[in-house]
Amino acid sequence: MTQTITIARPDDWHLHLRDGAGLASVLPHTVREFGRAIVMPNLKPPVTNVALAGEYRQRILAAVPAGQSFQPLMTLYLTDNTTAADIVAAKASGFVHGVKLYPAGATTNSDAGCTDVNKVLPAIEKMAELGLPFLVHGEVVDSEIDIFDREAVFIDRIMQPLLAKFPNLKVVFEHITTKDAADFVTGAPDNVAATVTAHHLLMNRNAMLVGGIRPHLYCLPILKREIHRQALVKAVTADDNHKFFLGTDSAPHAKGAKETACGCAGMYTAHAALPLYAEVFDLAGKLDRLEAFASQNGSAFYGLPVSSETVTLRKESWVVPTEYAFADSVVVPLRAGELVQWKLV
Numbered sequence: 113m114t115q116t117i118t119i120a121r122p123d124d125w126h127l128h129l130r131d132g133a134g135l136a137s138v139l140p141h142t143v144r145e146f147g148r149a150i151v152m153p154n155l156k157p158p159v160t161n162v163a164l165a166g167e168y169r170q171r172i173l174a175a176v177p178a179g180q181s182f183q184p185l186m187t188l189y190l191t192d193n194t195t196a197a198d199i200v201a202a203k204a205s206g207f208v209h210g211v212k213l214y215p216a217g218a219t220t221n222s223d224a225g226c227t228d229v230n231k232v233l234p235a236i237e238k239m240a241e242l243g244l245p246f247l248v249h250g251e252v253v254d255s256e257i258d259i260f261d262r263e264a265v266f267i268d269r270i271m272q273p274l275l276a277k278f279p280n281l282k283v284v285f286e287h288i289t290t291k292d293a294a295d296f297v298t299g300a301p302d303n304v305a306a307t308v309t310a311h312h313l314l315m316n317r318n319a320m321l322v323g324g325i326r327p328h329l330y331c332l333p334i335l336k337r338e339i340h341r342q343a344l345v346k347a348v349t350a351d352d353n354h355k356f357f358l359g360t361d362s363a364p365h366a367k368g369a370k371e372t373a374c375g376c377a378g379m380y381t382a383h384a385a386l387p388l389y390a391e392v393f394d395l396a397g398k399l400d401r402l403e404a405f406a407s408q409n410g411s412a413f414y415g416l417p418v419s420s421e422t423v424t425l426r427k428e429s430w431v432v433p434t435e436y437a438f439a440d441s442v443v444v445p446l447r448a449g450e451l452v453q454w455k456l457v
């Protein structure tokens with residue numbers, strides 16, 4: 113008998129949709145699976161205020177395929193110049209649901225990012241006061257810190273002191289990749305939560321480096337050791353998990369920008385996001401915990417209703433195309449030319 117699972121329609125709490133023709137290429141993949149998504153603001157130039165977020169939101173809505181429903185949940189990109197007034201305006205907009213910290217230089221399009229959280233304490237204090245979530249790319253960027261240690265060092269140097277200053281600040285530790293981060297979030301109060309990608313649950317750094325270097329598996333934070341992957345799986349599938357939720361961090365880049373001497377960071381997973389997560393929960397013998405992770409925990413944290421619609425997945429393998437159209441180029445998806453074990457019905 114084929115195995116199926118039906119869950120409330122999930123949301124993607126960390127997504128890169130890009131803009132223009134690229135947006136039109138990738139959005140249908142997300143809309144097929146997810147009712148809403150937290151849309152990352154690292155465009156060029158970045159989405160730094162409510163006016164820009166409102167315009168970007170309209171462009172996303174205009175790109176939703178006819179007859180389908182999808183709600184983009186917008187975010188602002190924190191810079192050294194973000195003010196408390198910007199935060200008040202964001203909250204008042206009703207469509208901005210978080211403010212994103214990209215430590216300057218940490219990742220794709222982070223040049224305009226914040227150079228020191230201490231420069232924007234009035235803005236962060238206002239987020240704490242208004243309950244507007246602070247979404248963090250949790251990596252330090254100091255050149256002397258090993259790239260595999262950047263997340264753990266961020267906890268000590270940035271996260272702990274910030275939460276000591278603002279104990280009520282709602283924080284989403286985005287795309288966590290280490291046991292250190294999983295333990296930190298588990299031990300923190302309920303105003304601290306985390307998103308976890310499918311790729312960090314499925315792969316360790318060997319996948320990227322053994323038998324040849326695979327640029328399409330290069331993302332930030334970078335894939336880690338197996339002990340970290342196992343800690344993440346344990347955290348998301350735990351019977352009492354209510355603070356870890358689905359965030360694909362699907363981050364499309366044109367094939368040529370990845371297959372080059374200095375390739376950029378980001379994996380494209382929107383084409384098979386839910387099936388990939390289903391594999392993780394299935395392998396762990398915890399399919400019954402998928403719905404909390406994918407459809408409930410994030411809604412509760414953001415104070416939004418759980419969808420009344422459902423989606424169904426069937427255990428049936430299919431071969432992922434080797435590439436998908438992406439603006440005037442192509443994007444190479446995760447598992448290109450390989451099997452995925454679950455399928456959206």
Ligand SMILES: NC(=O)N[C@@H](CC(=O)O)C(=O)O
Nearest residue numbers: 128219220331332363377378
């Ligand atoms: N995850 C990535 O490797 N890349 C993201 C940026 C980010 O989420 O850090 C991107 O926008 O390409």
Ligand SMILES: [Zn+2]
Nearest residue numbers: 219249332333
């Ligand atoms: Zn990031």
Ligand SMILES: [Zn+2]
Nearest residue numbers: 128152361363
């Ligand atoms: Zn991201």
